[in-house]
Amino acid sequence: xxxxxxxxxxxxxxxxxxxxxxxxxxxxxxxxxxxxxxxxxxxxxxxxxxxxxxxxxxxxxxxxxxxxxxxxxxxxxxxxxxxxxxxxxxxxxxxxxxxxxxxxxxxxxxxxxxxxxxxxxxxxxxxxxxxxxxxxxxxxxxxxxxxxxxxxxxxxxxxxxxxxxxxxxxxxxxxxxxxxxxxxxxxxxxxxxxxxxxxxxxxxxxxxxxxxxxxxxxxxxxxxxxxxxxxxxxxxxxxxxxxxxxxxxxxxxxxxxxxxxxxxxxxxxxxxxxxxxxxxxxxxxxxxxxxxxxxxxxxxxxxxxxxxxxxxxxxxxxxxxxxxxxxxxxxxxxxxxxxxxxxxxxxxxxxxxxxxxxxxxxxxxxxxxxxxxxxxxxxxxxxxxxxxxxxxxxxxxxxxxxxxxxxxxxxxxxxxxxxxxxxxxxxxxxxxxxxxxxxxxxxxxxxxxxxxxxxxx
Amino acid sequence: xxxxxxxxxxxxxxxxxxxxxxxxxxxxxxxxxxxxxxxxxxxxxxxxxxxxxxxxxxxxxxxxxxxxxxxxxxxxxxxxxxxxxxxxxxxxxxxxxxxxxxx
Numbered sequence: 001x002x003x004x005x006x007x008x009x010x011x012x013x014x015x016x017x018x019x020x021x022x023x024x025x026x027x028x029x030x031x032x033x034x035x036x037x038x039x040x041x042x043x044x045x046x047x048x049x050x051x052x053x054x055x056x057x058x059x060x061x062x063x064x065x066x067x068x069x070x071x072x073x074x075x076x077x078x079x080x081x082x083x084x085x086x087x088x089x090x091x092x093x094x095x096x097x098x099x100x101x102x103x104x105x106x107x108x109x110x111x112x113x114x115x116x117x118x119x120x121x122x123x124x125x126x127x128x129x130x131x132x133x134x135x136x137x138x139x140x141x142x143x144x145x146x147x148x149x150x151x152x153x154x155x156x157x158x159x160x161x162x163x164x165x166x167x168x169x170x171x172x173x174x175x176x177x178x179x180x181x182x183x184x185x186x187x188x189x190x191x192x193x194x195x196x197x198x199x200x201x202x203x204x205x206x207x208x209x210x211x212x213x214x215x216x217x218x219x220x221x222x223x224x225x226x227x228x229x230x231x232x233x234x235x236x237x238x239x240x241x242x243x244x245x246x247x248x249x250x251x252x253x254x255x256x257x258x259x260x261x262x263x264x265x266x267x268x269x270x271x272x273x274x275x276x277x278x279x280x281x282x283x284x285x286x287x288x289x290x291x292x293x294x295x296x297x298x299x300x301x302x303x304x305x306x307x308x309x310x311x312x313x314x315x316x317x318x319x320x321x322x323x324x325x326x327x328x329x330x331x332x333x334x335x336x337x338x339x340x341x342x343x344x345x346x347x348x349x350x351x352x353x354x355x356x357x358x359x360x361x362x363x364x365x366x367x368x369x370x371x372x373x374x375x376x377x378x379x380x381x382x383x384x385x386x387x388x389x390x391x392x393x394x395x396x397x398x399x400x401x402x403x404x405x406x407x408x409x410x411x412x413x414x415x416x417x418x419x420x421x422x423x424x425x426x427x428x429x430x431x432x433x434x435x436x437x438x439x440x441x442x443x444x445x446x447x448x449x450x451x452x453x454x455x456x457x
Numbered sequence: 458x459x460x461x462x463x464x465x466x467x468x469x470x471x472x473x474x475x476x477x478x479x480x481x482x483x484x485x486x487x488x489x490x491x492x493x494x495x496x497x498x499x500x501x502x503x504x505x506x507x508x509x510x511x512x513x514x515x516x517x518x519x520x521x522x523x524x525x526x527x528x529x530x531x532x533x534x535x536x537x538x539x540x541x542x543x544x545x546x547x548x549x550x551x552x553x554x555x556x557x558x559x560x
Contacts, residue, residue, distance in 0.1 A: 040475045043537035043544045137476050137531045246522040247483060254473040254529035256520045273522055299475075304539070354539050363548045365540060367508055367533050370552075383539060434538050435475045 004192040004224045006183050006200060007234075009035040009069075010217045011207030013062045013079060014054030021219040021234035026069040028221060032186035033070055035062070036179045036205050037094065038081025040299060040435070048150045048301040048433025050089030056097065063094075064101045067171070071107055076165050078172045078182045085299075086176025087151045088117045094173050102457045109171055112164035115451040116175030118152045118298070122449075123441070131442045135297070138438040145302070145436055152300040154441060157262030159294075160450040161185035167454055175450070176299060178261060179205035183222075192224045198266045199286030200229040202259060203248055210248030211238045232280035242273035245281045262297070263446075264290040294446050300437035306389045307429040308396035310382040312403070312418030318410040319417055320374055326417070327355045327380070330406040337402055341394065351386040351395060380418070389428070396426035461499065462554035464489050470550040473529055475536040478546045482553065483525040490524040496558045504528055507552055 007030035010017040014037070025033075038046075042053050052059070063079070070077040083090015091113050098111065124143045126132050132141065146152070153176035162185045164172045174182065183201035188194065200222040203210050208218040211233050219234040231240055249268055250256030259266040267287040274282045319326055331353050338346055359378035361368035384399060386392045404418050404425075443449055462468060466485040473479040482499065484490040493499060501517040504510075508530060516529040534541035543549060 040536065041472060041545055044475075045537070135476070139535065243523055246520070247481075247525060250479075250481060250520060250523060250525065250527050252471055252473055252479070254477045254479050254516055256518060256523070256525075256527055271522065352539070356542055363542055364551070365533060365542055367549065369507060385539065435535055438474070438476045 004187040004190055004197075005030040006187060006204060006222045006224065007033045008183065008204035008207055008220050009033060009066050010062060010219060011036065011205070011209055012039070012054070012217065013037045014059035015217040016058065016062060017207070017218045018216070018235060019065060022065055022069060024234045025219045025221050026072055029073060030075060030221065031190060032076050032078065032183070033066055034078040034080070034182040034204075035066060036080045036182060038084040038086050038090070038176065042084065044301040044433040044435045046083070047085035047087055047153065047299060048303065049431065050083070050085070050087055050151070052090060052093055053084035059094070060097050060101065063097055064105070067098070067101055067107060068105065070170065071109075074170070076170060076172065076186055078161060078174065078185065080174045080177040080179065080182040082173050082175065085151070086116055086153050086174070088115055088175065091115055091173055091175050098171065098173065099457060107457070109457055110168050110454060111171045111173065111457045112167065112169035112452055112454050114156065114160045114164055114172060114174045116153045116156050116177070116449065118154050118449060120146050120149070120152070123152065123298075126441050132298070132439050133442070135438045135440060139436055141437065141439055149300045149302045149436060150433060152298055152437065154449040155262070155297040155299065156450050157181045157294070157296075158185035158188055159263075159446040160452060162189050163447060164452050164454070165189065167452070169454060180261060180266075187224055193226060194288035194290070195267070195286040196224045196227070196229040196283070198261065198288045199249070199268060199271070199283060200224055200231065202266060203231055203245060206248065206251065208233050208235075208238060209251060210240060210245050212241050212244045228282050228284045229286070230276060230280055230282050236279075239279040240281045242275055242281050245283065246271070246273045263294045264288050293442055295440040295442055296449055298437045298439050298441060300435065301433040302436045304432055304434050305385045305387045306392040307432045308384045308392050308426045309429060310384070310396060310400050310403070310426050311422070312380050312382070312420050312425070313377060314380060314418065315377045316417060318408055320378065323357065323374070323378070326406065326408060330403050331355070333406070334399060334402055337398060338395065341398060342391070346386065346391055346395075351384065351391070353399060354383040354385075356381040356383070385432070389430070393426075393428055396428070397424070400425040458557055458559045460554065461493065461556040461558055464493055464558055468550050468553050470546055470548065472532070472536055472546040476532055477529055478532045478549055479527065479529040480550055480553065481525055481527055483523065485524070487524055493558055494519060494526070498556055498558050499526060499553070
């Protein structure tokens, strides 16, 4: 076979890359340009709310350079997990940016959107058929949980992307997709060997995260051949080493040797990493174990209500001596105040007030081995959650005042037990969400969960 | 003797998806990597104690090609849940840094 070249513009669209690095990539004539646009890393808020994570100007800057580069060499440009969560709102957002750039630059191309937001009736049917199964660990699933989800996306593999490119798409804007599929789809279509393709895709998807010293997000290229692939950062001042590439294979995976994909597993157990020179690395021995069935991972979120936070410091030694008792007592006594203000409208199970103690176990919670140690001061982060925005606001204002003056037995008279660093003491966060699925669907047809639309721009 | 933090090139924790947490302990060379492995201070069993997880929930992987030890566990809290204080899972490795590795 001939060599297939894959250009990764950056680890994430919107995080940036150097214009000179990307231009060098284009001059090396890749067969495909791809860039990932999303992750679950920033939490359930993006899928829940539909709001993107990176800024519009940042994403537009990167997309403009990619579109202009693509236009020079006329190869497919694939953008994955649009708008961060890859929901329909994210695809719409990216589509709007893409069309705007096309107008501004006078570019013409065939564009495909591949949506991955899931229909609830479809999922409930698959659930009843036993075609939705849990990964480990997974929260419980039911038809009610599917129904109450805000948004659910299926993570596409290379199949729907190949389909769009086969239909002539120059630019493919994907909903939620595996990071690797974006880079693997075109090379697989061209007959490149699956093992090196998938492993190269795993290295490429984070941009220059696999270099020895990462100065900034940037462009990187892979050359896939019969029994190996080469990888080299496009910035000549940046370099990969065998150890840096091997190390990146384990990044964000729970296993560095076996990495699951929708239709198989990348197997890196037999890999050999060799330096080509002081900047490029060659990897032999990557395998792809094809699975006997396709599985599509689901990501789902549901609303948990509206939140407000209150930040307060404590320096008082007597409070610190029995901090948990103080916090527990103030919250249980506050229930009466809730009853006074809201009457029966807000019951004890309709709200929660969570207290996180920084300076003790704020970061690690139940995993903290030093939770018995406390310093001379702590920061308390209260999180109040209720089903609606106005109740949250009212409750947060009331609680801040109530907590501030909550007494301790050691002192007689009015105390102010919390040092608020700012006013107002409460900050409204808005609606918040939680992840509620870690499951896979076994579809009957590889494309049935994804909706492709082609258009001339 | 030295701390694991002094011997490692990088100790980090990170989400591996929204439901799992992974720890990378990486060394600059094979000699240090082998020394730490041979010390038996950082093992599946010691990790079980330090992070209060059951042994069958711990993936403990010696990754020779990267001179790294990789450990993965289910997240103590689902990412972004009310009780979760670490959205990216990036600050869960603290207790590993001060482990004492004898000479």
